[in-house]
Amino acid sequence: MFTTYRRISLLATFLLLTGCAAPQMDIDYTAFRQSKPRSILVLPPLNNSPDMRATYSFLSTVTKPLAEAGYYVFPVALVDQTFRENGLLNPGEMHQAPIAKLREIFGADSTLYITVTQYGSVYRVLSSEIRVTANAKLVDNRSGQLLWHGQATASDSEGNNRSGDPLSALITALVKQVVSNIGDQGHTIARKASRRLFRVGQNGLLYGPRSPLYEVN
Amino acid sequence: MRTTKISFLILLAATILAGCARKPLLYEWGSYEEQIYAMYSDTGKVPVEKQLEDLERDYQEARAANKSVPPGYHAHIGYLYFQLGKIDQALQSFETEKALFPESTVYMDRLIARIKHK
Numbered sequence: 001m002f003t004t005y006r007r008i009s010l011l012a013t014f015l016l017l018t019g020c021a022a023p024q025m026d027i028d029y030t031a032f033r034q035s036k037p038r039s040i041l042v043l044p045p046l047n048n049s050p051d052m053r054a055t056y057s058f059l060s061t062v063t064k065p066l067a068e069a070g071y072y073v074f075p076v077a078l079v080d081q082t083f084r085e086n087g088l089l090n091p092g093e094m095h096q097a098p099i100a101k102l103r104e105i106f107g108a109d110s111t112l113y114i115t116v117t118q119y120g121s122v123y124r125v126l127s128s129e130i131r132v133t134a135n136a137k138l139v140d141n142r143s144g145q146l147l148w149h150g151q152a153t154a155s156d157s158e159g160n161n162r163s164g165d166p167l168s169a170l171i172t173a174l175v176k177q178v179v180s181n182i183g184d185q186g187h188t189i190a191r192k193a194s195r196r197l198f199r200v201g202q203n204g205l206l207y208g209p210r211s212p213l214y215e216v217n
Numbered sequence: 218m219r220t221t222k223i224s225f226l227i228l229l230a231a232t233i234l235a236g237c238a239r240k241p242l243l244y245e246w247g248s249y250e251e252q253i254y255a256m257y258s259d260t261g262k263v264p265v266e267k268q269l270e271d272l273e274r275d276y277q278e279a280r281a282a283n284k285s286v287p288p289g290y291h292a293h294i295g296y297l298y299f300q301l302g303k304i305d306q307a308l309q310s311f312e313t314e315k316a317l318f319p320e321s322t323v324y325m326d327r328l329i330a331r332i333k334h335k
Contacts (some may be wrong), residue, residue, distance in 0.1 A: 039320040056257035060250050067287045068243055072320035075289035077253050078296045078328075107323025187254065210243065 041108035054119035065198035070211025152197035247275025
């Protein structure tokens with residue numbers, strides 16, 4: 001009884017300490033706090049992965065975490081269209097647009113530059129995994145100052161039981177490969193990565209003016 | 218002693234769950250994010266009419282529940298109306314976006330002016 005209790009306590013304490021923790025890498029929030037951006041213009045992400053779907057898959061997951069953090073988020077699809085009508089046809093060109101121009105056209109306080117570095121299947125000998133990794137930079141549209149930056153990754157094999165049974169691992173891997181060829185599994189994982197990247201908290205974003213927690217403490 | 222241990226475990230479990238608990242959302246999202254992706258996804262090409270219908274339905278539901286739709290929602294609806302050539306509804310949606318979210322004023326005014334000029 002005692003050992004079981006000890007084990008559960010240890011496990012629970014471990015979960016408590018790790019469950020909500022963020023990686024250590026301290027960000028200086030001075031510029032962010034001074035800038036007080038109310039609105040965020042999200043540009044279609046650059047895609048460094050081989051999957052063409054990454055840009056718009058990731059783009060469609062960004063509005064919710066940012067708006068729920070308390071910011072006005074410009075309508076991402078309409079913004080994409082406005083760029084196209086102005087002759088900027090891909091994320092690479094859009095990311096080069098001068099911030100003065102972005103402020104003039106959209107009236108946006110800040111711009112979010114996202115790069116998707118991984119999107120899709122990563123194959124290993126006995127397993128395959130769907131992984132999405134992205135990084136982001138938030139820039140003040142008046143001063144051009146970097147307000148915040150972050151990176152996050154998510155995978156469909158998080159929390160899997162690695163029991164070490166090679167046959168079941170092989171079957172799982174095969175099933176996952178077949179399934180992942182049918183639909184866009186990457187999209188689900190992209191949403192997970194996006195929620196992780198744009199969380200509020202340690203090294204994450206600050207709450208924006210539309211949040212009841214804005215500038216609390 | 219045994220009860221102390223058990224209550225300690227329950228307390229610990231409660232702390233873990235509460236620590237990660239979700240706050241209530243600021244907005245009623247409906248299918249907004251899925252609709253954005255639907256615009257670009259090849260696998261399930263959704264007709265504009267259907268996207269619009271779903272978004273309008275979600276909006277009515279949110280309104281009935283006295284909840285706000287997120288930033289960009291009405292502007293996005295306006296964009297869909299514009300694609301269908303329903304200019305009056307498009308203009309009205311952009312005005313609604315502006316009224317609900319003054320942060321969008323510069324952009325919405327630009328879109329409205331551009332449509333009216335055509």
